[in-house]
Amino acid sequence: MFVPDSLRTAVAVAVYWAAIALGGSVLLSDPTSPLVAVPVLGGGAVVAHAARADRLVELGYAVGTMWIAVLALSIGTGVVDIVAPPDGEIAPLADYPGVAAIGTFGLVAVLVAAYAAFLRRSAERGTAE
Template identity: 80%
Template sequence: MSVPDSLRTVVAVAVYWTAIALGGSVLLPDPTSPLAAVPILGGGAVVAHAARTGRLVELGYAVGTMWLAVLALSVGTGVVDVFVLPAGEIAPLAGYPGVAAIGTVGLFGVLLVAYAAFARRTAARDADE
């Protein structure tokens, strides 16, 4: 049984947009913060561009790259908390508004840069063929 391309595109768009919204807002202490608009609206714009231009595969790689950045932030925070800070002192990144804002915008920036790089790489590869 074959799945229509339009259904496949709709599912991919929903999955990627959800992954961007969740990953981009992971550092926000309050999910109703106005800063949540960056990954939600920005992610929607990037997903719409990818769907319109046929670059959903490249967007998938970019979303994976953004989640690797989320993982690196989590591991880095844990290492700093265990090895650098005094014993018993826990300092979550999301507790600081400045760090949450920089992190949210930074994660969205990682997504944009990765998407542009993967799209450029695919365009160069297609031009060589």
């Protein structure tokens, strides 16, 4: 079955943007927080660049890297909760506004840094061949 390249690109853009918006806002306890704009707009800018530059493969790797950071953060929080609990269970990280803000910006920074690294790696491979 033939699928036009424009449709493939549109579906990839929508999936990547949704993955970035969900992953980047995982630390926000309030879905109506103004901080939701950080992963939505930041992710939109990265996705728009990748779509225009035809670098969706590199974007896919960057999104995967961001989700690895989400997983590491989740596991790290669980380990702290088990190993060093204070007088009870620790509150979820999302309940602390400072942590949620730093984490949200940090996850988008991981995305941007990974995307830049994969673009550089792709350019180096292109010149080496």
